[in-house]
Amino acid sequence: MDGPSHSTAASNGKSRARAAKATAKRADSDDDDQPLVPNKRASRKPPKKKTKVQDSIPDASEMDEGDKPPASAGNPSTRGKRKVKVESEDDDDAPLVKKPSKARRKTVKKEEGSDTEVSKPKKKGAKPKKEDNGEETPKKGKKAKKEDEEEEETHRWWENENPAGDGTQKWQTLQHNGVYFPPPYEPLPSHVKMKYDGKPVNLPEEAEEVAGFYGALLETPHAEDAVFNKNFFKDWLEVLKRYPPLDGTKIKEFALCDFRPMFEYMEGEKARKKGLSTAEKKELKKAKDELEAPYTHCNLDGRKEKVGNFRIEPPGLFRGRGEHPKKGSLKKRVRPEDVTINIGQHELIPEPNAPGTWKQVIHDNTVTWLANWVENVNQNHKYVFLAAGSSLKGQSDMSKFEKARELTNHVDRIRADYREDLKSKQMADRQRATAMYLIDVLALRAGNEKGEDEADTVGCCSLRCEHVTLQPPNILSFDFLGKDSIRYYKQVEVDPQVFKNMRIFKQNKTDEDALLDRVHTTKLNAHLNGYMKGLTAKVFRTFNASRTFQVQLDEKSPHNGTVQEKLNAYNEANRMVAILCNHQRSVPKTHEQSMARMSDKVRQLKYERMKLRHVLFGIDKKYKKQKKYAEDESDIDEAAVVEIEERMKEKEKEKAEKKFAKENEKLVADDEKPQDDSVLQERLEEIDGEFERLVEERGTGKASLKREKPAEKIEEAIEKLDERIATAKLQMVDREAGKEIALGTSKINYLDPRITVAWCKKFDVPLEKLFSKTLLQKFPWALEAEADWKF
The missing domain is CATH 3.90.15.10 (Topoisomerase I; Chain A, domain 3)
Structure with a gap:
């Protein structure tokens, strides 16, 4: 790479005209934490967005030998044509693959700081009507047509004679649009300037951009790190040599630099963007998606495949992990001249979306990467691969775990x-x-x-x-x-x-x-x-991790336990593997707040149980003599009741305000007159009135429901609350036990996914509790493992 000039902003380049509109899907999920006695208006559950769970994908250090860059460019000859069909994880464009089964399509919500996912079903309206013979009536419309097309396009590559590939030719044809370079630097407003020795400095764009990298981190631990500061200032001085301040200021001492004006401006911009309306955010996302659309997919052997990390990382400051000696160093802007692309020999060479030409164009069908370059800080190769759900990635994963299983024989x-x-x-x-x-x-x-x-x-x-x-x-x-x-x-x-x-x-x-x-x-x-052919030290690590996991699951899984008890046993087995492999993490910053929220949830459930008990006592005093209803909740005293009800009241008001704002947003979008503030005020007054009734019930040992229910229904509700309280307590135990252990790394890289699939089938645990949507797409070949499958 050429010196400090690579740290500077790229000049404006023409964006591609081939951008396609990206569609966004939305799903609703249930909220099982509704308060016991909300008001009429607020009791309507507002739609909630589905939370996507992303799992990290192995970095360059985890790649197979076949994915390393070739010693020289060339056009390798093919050893016979082998048709490789691929599977894509795309749902938004033309139909490519069959959708997962109904059980695998549930929304997965991952609680903050946890490695245990909690599945919540989507609300998809009424169930399909059934004919007299008991069969469901065929679906009609575009959705059914799309599903039928996807059914036809499904390719089960893992059922091939040689599912893991032959280790040489990976593809026959490959067409793509290259990589997406980040937009050029946008200068700060003229009134926003860093200061040196108390005086504003007029920096050229190239030097201002690098100063801004540090300014953005001003109130983070990085800015308090001596090594980080030293490396940043050293690299910035190199940039200043080529692009000195326009006002002649001589910057020599780091201690005299004041980046706070930059920091405050950037924080203000963050707050401004956060405060945009939903419609404005959608427009910004739509524009971004249109720019990136040409790069999200490629065409491999005639099939559309989703590309994984198609974006070039923008310039910035290297942070590293732990006590890295180069943390704070300048990560220079990557340009087309730094990037080698790998594409089919007879395909049209794409034009980069930034000024310049590709470093090299090769046609190597023995590797699976689409592009690579060398980053300037550690001189590491960076790659663009297909997404985790692609057939090539699947073949690589399957081959890795089969190799580990083969070690059992040796x-x-x-x-x-x-x-x-x-x-x-x-x-x-x-x-x-x-x-x-x-x-x-x-x-x-x-x-x-x-x-x-x-x-x-x-x-x-x-x-x-x-x-x-x-x-x-x-x-x-x-x-x-x-x-x-x-x-x-x-x-x-x-x-x-x-x-x-x-x-x-x-x-x-x-x-x-x-x-x-x-x-x-x-x-x-x-x-x-x-x-054993292909055996390395790394295979031993995968083998021992999967074998340990299998043994731990066999020993600790409770056959007659609740789902949460089984999940705790699963996570405990995973923790044993993580400890073996030294997969540590620092305690999440939000751990204490997360535990506090879970504790509040348990107390809320106990409060609801207390109110239902009081309702039962009002119906028939004999319930007081029954042991399961007689004892009061140990930690729900009068002070706790006040706190819980106040919190419930605040949540209800917040929901009402959000719903009111959303309704007005929709009315404005439809060119209709928004509702008057008096409508919101009326709703808030109703909430106040409802909670005044709860205040009157405090300390009386009596309670009432908005709609009367028979005693049998209330007993059932109490039983469900007992189950939810037990589950929540188990989740707290699991969360605390795993606060310093990273469970995701082993689940993604070291544990054969068929162990998890077979265990879920054997112990009747929904797979979505353990595998996010990303992992379900990453391991389609593992989903058919039988309940008796063993590593």
Whole structure:
């Protein structure tokens, strides 16, 4: 990449004219937390937007060998034509695939900070009418036609003779529109300027853009980090050399720079955008979707496929993870001259939506990426792949897990060999055996050598003596930074021979010396490949994660428990895998607030149960003698009742105000006169009146319902509340137990999805409770696993 000029704003370029309108779908979901006695108007449930759950997709470090960039451009010859049909996850454009089954189409709502999804059914109106013979009448209209077309387009690639592909040719034809470059920099208003030594500075656009990157982070922990500040200022000074202040100001000291005017302006813009009406936000989204539409899909072997990360990341400041030595460095603007695209040989080469020409155009059908470039901070390759639900991604995932399953047939022999080599007279063999033990038993990553300017992260083969402490008789204490600068700190009891070997390996070495100085990742993987084709240290990690998960599920799953009890057992098994693989996370900032909300929910349910009990007592005093109704809720005293009812009242008023605003918005959009504020005032007064009745009931031990119900119905309602209270308490326990464990990483990358599918079928748990819509689309090949399937 060319110097600091890449950090500057791109000049205005013509946007593509091929933009297509993107449609947005909306769905309603039930709200099971409605207060017991809302007023008439407010009791109508306002429509709620469906919350989409996105799961992270593996980064470049997780890619297969076949996806690495070629050594040189070329047009590889094909070894015979193999038709590869693909499946797309798109629902918005022309029909491509069959929709998931009814059970898989439920809306999935993920509570904040949790790895457990809660499924809520969509309201889709009345059920289809049935004929006299009991069969449903055929659907009519465009929707039915679209579903029929999608049914025809479904391609079940995993049923092919060789579903995972042959490892060479990945496609025959590939057409796409390249990548979407971010828009050029828009200068700040002339009155918004950073200050140096208390005086405003007139910066050119190129330097102002970089200053703005820092200004936006002014009140974040990054701005308080010395390494972050040092790296930012160093790179910014390089930009200032080429684009110095227009007023001649000499910027030399970071401490004299004041970016607050920029920060305040940006915060004001955020607030302004947040305050836009729904209609205005929709218009902005529509315009954005139209610009991006040409890049969201490609055509692979004659089928439309959704592209995954088609957007080029905008310039900014590198943040990194943990104590990365380059955090704060300038991520320069990526231009077409930096990007290599991979496309079919006879396809039309797309024109980039930013000024410039592609670095290179290749036609390599042995890899699955559409574009790649090298980012300037760590010199890492960045790729554009197809979306998670594509057939190529599915084949890669299926191949990975099948390879891990295949290891089951070889693992006993491998373990016997390396345990024998633990006592080998050849030091290289003994170190290799010790490394294999650590990779197999402790699930350590193999590790690679790092440069001086990279984060000091290590794996098994790159451990230094300082990272392992010996505690007789056979305990090893590990303390090092693993992938993504996540600390690995564990005390582990190991085989006595492994402990003895470690003591030998550390002899006559300093803390900075390599512990396993005769082992290299490449040689280790070559050795493993001798046992089984394609076997690497990474396969061991996947194998042990899935095997551990299967064993934990078999041991801990309650056959007769509630759904939530089963979900807790599932998450506990996943936590065991996450601990094994060191999938840690810092406690979410919102954890305490989230736990408080869950606690409030439990108290609200107990309040509703108390009111229903009082209603029962009013119907017949004999209920007071029944044990299940006699005892008061332990934490619902008079102060709690006041707090709960006040909160209920505020929520009802908020709902009424939002509904009123939405109704007026719709009227304005239809060119009709909006409702007068008196309508809202009337609704709010009704709410006040309803809650005045609740105030009168406080402390009396009496309660009434707006509509009378028989005692049997009230008993049923209390039973349901008991179930909901028990479920909510279990969710709290699960949330607290997993606050420092990342469950998503193992679920996406290390656990064979067929284990989860089979478990859900065996224990009658809806799959949507555990797999988001994204994962259902990512693992279609796994959804047909039978209840008795085992890893």
